[in-house]
Amino acid sequence: MTVTRRKFLALSAGGAAAATGLTGCGGSRSSLGAADELSMWAWTGSVNDDLIAQAAKGIQGTDKKIALTRVGGDYKTKLLTSLAGKSMVPDIVGLNDDVATYFPNADQFHDLHELGADKFKGDFLEWKWKLGITPENRMMAYPMDTGPTALFYRRDLFEKAGLPTEPADVAAAAPGWNEYIELGKKLKQAIPGSAITDNITSVFQYALAQLPKRYMTPEGEYIGDGDHIRQAWDLAVRVVKEGLSANAQDGSTDANAVVTNGRLVAFVAAVWWAQLGPKNAAPKTKGMWRVTPAPGGPGNRGGSFLAITKYCKDPEAAFAFITWLESAKNQAQSFLDPVLFPSTPASYDDPKMTGPDAFFGGQKIVDVFAESAKKYPGTYFSPYDSTIGDPIKAELVNVEIGAKSSDQAWRDAQRLIDRELTRVGAI
Structure with a gap:
């Protein structure tokens, strides 16, 4: 069962569009949130509440602040439906480990390469970084947690x-x-x-x-x-x-x-x-x-991402937010709550993560998972x-x-x- 690269990408985009009614990224958009807010969709347990609370007061270096909506039920269907209608589309969205299923709709998201993502590449596990990049080298998603x-x-x-x-x-x-x-x-x-x-x-x-x-x-x-x-x-x-x-x-x-x-x-x-x-x-x-x-x-097995939709009212501010949220320091904090394992190796030496776990007899279990994350070969x-x-x-x-x-x-x-x-x- 083989198919050419060109046919694969073209047909997969058509299949996804047919399933959701999704078309191109043109057309009007009804904004979510106030003019000084960047709206964000995520599911319960996907981000650290204290960090979001900080960003809700203002994203450092910008005139914007974060307004998070925790979307229940079938998150993926709701997101695709919103994109399909080009109405009430959030500025920033969480994507789960099935990030590749959004690749056919990559034109609905900003290419993070163009916003300067490459300067942060060295901060992340290489295999995790690659998972958010389409076969056409469009960086659609920014790394969050992993599942070693x-x-x-x-x-x-x-x-x-x-x-x-x-x-x-x-x-x-x-x-x-x-x-x-x-x-x-x-x-x-x-x-x-x-x-x-x-x-x-x-x-x-x-x-x-x-x-x-x-x-x-x-x-x-x-x-x-x-x-x-x-x-x-x-x-x-x-x-x-x-x-x-x-x-x-x-x-x-x-x-x-x-x-x-x-x-x-x-x-x-x-x-x-x-x-x-x-x-x-x-x-x-x-x-x-x-x-x-x-x-x-x-x-x-597992891990998630953040993406900036094509309809975002301020992509630069959104990018400033996601790079801050997923810094090594803040990923270490997110490991404590809601227990998201970082994709930034520098986090593994953070005191927030290196302590013994009483449930596991005082073992420093992070050491085991850190080695697994660093040695994992990655895949497509x-x-x-x-x-x-x-x-x-x-x-x-x-x-x-x-x-x-x-x-x-x-x-x-x-x-x-x-x-x-x-x-x-x-x-």
Whole structure:
């Protein structure tokens, strides 16, 4: 399944426009906010409230101030709808880790290269910086946080199973996924019912998050049927067949329960899982968890961006704001609340981040995630990653629940992907 670079970009833009009614960037615009305000859209938990409060009083060096709206519900649909209507469009918008899905609409945003972004490039992780740049070298989005991955594990249960307990020793015992599976078998033998992942799709997604390539190339070639994807698929299936998955599907009532009841004794996950997983679902396990480098190497899952829309009333002031908000100092503050892991390596030495975490037995877990973030190889995300990934995840669930064999599910996933990419004009 190949397509030329020119056709890929042209058709993807057409597909996105058809889906949302989005057209060119001309036409009138009804401003959001007062003349001295720059309106900003973001979702709850995406920015530090104290920093926004400062900017609401005035953006340093400008005559503008920030007016933030926290948009609930389907944020992406609401943003695309606003852009499509060219009315009531915010000046500044947050974009999630699916930033590439906005690439076909890049002309709706300012090219940050033209506003002087390149002078800040050295402050950021190189791979993160690249994710906001389209294949045509238009910088559509400015880096916010990241989602480096690591292995979370219950030290007390590892000790009970007679396994290594200190982070360095656990990392040495499970440098790769094969060793991790063997470790999981020993855990299950010593602690019946224990699991090393919540479900099959988690293994696949975190293995994928370690790879230097995903579903498509920047030139528009589909590679989601390649060996690298099939190997991540087979790994996920193997974990299930070994009986090491808790079979707690995303969004189910079991998702938190397996953490609360102690069944999930180890889990490869992104940094944000610390808050959403054990700290939220199992607060009584405080002091029992540890973090160590993930089997298979560093990875990243998650992270967000800021963009300035083409309709912004003062792009220079907006750029001054986003560069201030995402400085190393302020990213370190955003790690404390709302727990956003910085994309600026200088933040990793900030005292706000370097302290021990009591929930993890006093371990300085930031050190583990910082190394993962710095060593992650980076990859290309395409506008079609969700279109491709959704059938893969759905068919993996069919394997886990016993509805299909692995080979049949793989064939069905590829057939669905071919149909959907053809429907949107990508192939």
